[in-house]
Amino acid sequence: MTLFDVSPRTQNLHARLTAFMDEYIYPNEAEFHRQVEGGNRWEHVQLIEDLKPRAREQGLWNLFLPPGSDPQGQFGPGLSNLEYAPLCEVMGRVWWAPEIFNCNAPDTGNMEVLARYGTPEQQEQWLVPLLNGEIRSAFSMTEPGVASSDATNIESSIVRQGDEYVINGRKWWTSGAGDPRCKISIFMGKTDPTAPRHLQQSMILIPMDTPGATIDRMMTVFGYDDAPHGHAEMTFENVRVAATNMLLGEGRGFEIAQGRLGPGRIHHCMRLIGQAERALELMVQRSGQRVAFGKPLAGHQHIRELIAQSRMEIDQARLLTLQAAHMMDTVGNKAARGQIAAIKVVAPNVALRVIDRAIQVFGGAGVSQDTPLAMMYAQARTLRLADGPDIVHVETVAKEELRRQGVDVRAKRG
Template sequence: MTAAPHAVPGAAALAAFGVSERALELLDRLTRFMAEHIYPNEAAFLAEVGAGDRWAHLHLLEDLKARAQAEGLWNLFLPPASDPEGRFGAGLSNLDYAPLAEQMGRVWWAPEVFNCSAPDTGNMEVLARYGSPEQQERWLGPLLRGEIRSGFCMTEPDVASSDATNIRASIRRDGDGYVISGRKWWTSGAGDPRCQVAIFMGQTDPAAERWRQQSMILVPLDAPGVTRERMLTVFGYDDAPHGHAELSFHEVRVPASHLILGEGRGFEIAQGRLGPGRIHHCMRLIGQAERALELMVARAAARTAFGKPLAAHQHTRELIAQSRMEIDQARLLTLQAAQMMDTVGNKAARGEIAAIKVVAPGVALRVIDRAIQVYGGAGVSQDTPLAQMYAHARTLRLADGPDIVHTETVAKAELARQGIDLRVARGGKA
């Protein structure tokens, strides 16, 4: 039940869209790697997680990572805007990376095999773009080599973090260092014992201008005062050995050199990080939707009801057709956003990034839901990956900003495009 054909839907159009020959060659190699080494090991992955300590690191992943690295399928993210000298990544554009991320996204744990998993990719991009040479040497190097993992501490359980100005965790200057206090949750990856450092967002100056109150700082997770309070589940899934943690920080002291870029620049860093992070999620979601459609078709062809295969029923064909059309639309919108990020920059592409961040999870959820319906009871059981795929896709209507935040961005851009000044409409208020 792997539904892992070698063909890549939409690949024929990628070259016409501007995806480079190098990226297409990597896509072919990556697709083969997935077919030969990832899908056949899905059961082995679950078996190793279920044996003994669920949070122990997996030997299977290390073996696959070594193989991927040897085959040159490593650090495929990091576009030239974040790595202009090509020191860290593969030098691929966002557009080139899109079909590669789609392929990796077909299995939720596969991106780590290629050192392209969240939140590490976003954190590495932050360090490549904004980190000091000291920070890059201490943290970026080991992350790029896959020796450690990292977390990103932004959202808080006690405030609505969809408005990041609500963040109340503090980063207080004290002599030659900073003292950090607060509680964060949904720190993805913090269940992994190799998660050694987190990028922490908090207030350095509550009295400053609204968008200058926050800063970002690197916090070693073994520092005194850092406590993992609990691991969180997503619809009952703990996502071991990766996981999502609630962490408390009580008077945690770190050197001043751990501050990233400077005080009051947290939102600047966040925008540089979250734009690529959001579109990477969308790329991977399209892979999830594509795989769900393949599973749906396989089931429709193999299962008989009322005297004929499910595929012979018009309603089932309608589900298949709707899914194909929606996936292709979402892929094209993702490619458009990625191309704009490459050509006009992340800031100018924020409307397109916001649009796909709403569209991709919605499409994935609908396609996965249809596949579940075609599978019947098996679709919500552990016998298929569909239930876990649905849980992951649903969280991405919240992660990196809820839908309503992104639809507001799209609406404002459209109003501006048609000459409507929202400040005037609000009586001069922004």
């Protein structure tokens, strides 16, 4: 992989991270699944806990944390989005690996929210333990009763009563809630339904052990429950938290969501490039080893076309990801929203196509538990929905292009 003009520091981290993956992650993939299946599936995995100190000792910790979030350099190296991109790609090659480096969703997005919008007290109580990997977190935004792709549809209520807020609502796909180490959730709901459309929502911190916050069930993704991480459907019934748990202020929820989801979306894309790259490697290896009709699969033109198409598409997606990361660093997340939206559509679809080709080359083994391809496919397909469905991002790209060329699509009166 070409690192272009990425800093020598990042190239050094890339080499060290790749060596760590080679030594500790790939050889332990079967062991990870054995440990998950061998006991309480919703307890922590000892393999991951054993590897975290090694990663931290090697300086491979909180690599996602952007400059300015940690002025003293206590918790991470303070990499830009462009510097982080190739590292996130490497970690993304194995779905459970990012946690070892404290770079896993939804914790990364939640930590960025707390770092950017949290009060000093909120940061001390929740951000520091998250940065240290002592606890985990969840994000409660999507609701089963409304089209949550439009965040202004959210119906959950956050009502001020004296020195407290009372929260009511139902959420699902609350990622991270299944882990017993999950201690805090960032919750989005409406504080003022009569306010202007994008000023009705707020975000508030809800400790997971607060009375009235209940996990109803764990959701599955194409049959995978992603234990011990998991995605929960939850009920919040008359949940009371201190007024000081409000983030940034009432009516700022949509603003926080936009700030949170930009980096989160591109992180997903970086990891997806890693997934696609690994699927291509597996496809190439299989095509050289498997014989059909008297010669290796790689000797058949159709297989070579699959390999070539995959290589071209991955490289295109990576370039678009790096462009979006560069723009986020240079002009800011808001100005880069068109590029972020574009890669959020491109990366999952490219990954899906590459993984599907690899599955086809592997045959029956490709859809079994003997390869990581089936789970990779399920995760990539989910990311055409998570953090906004494709069509929402396509609309953003179109609107940005129309605006750039001065075309007004608003309805004309008279």
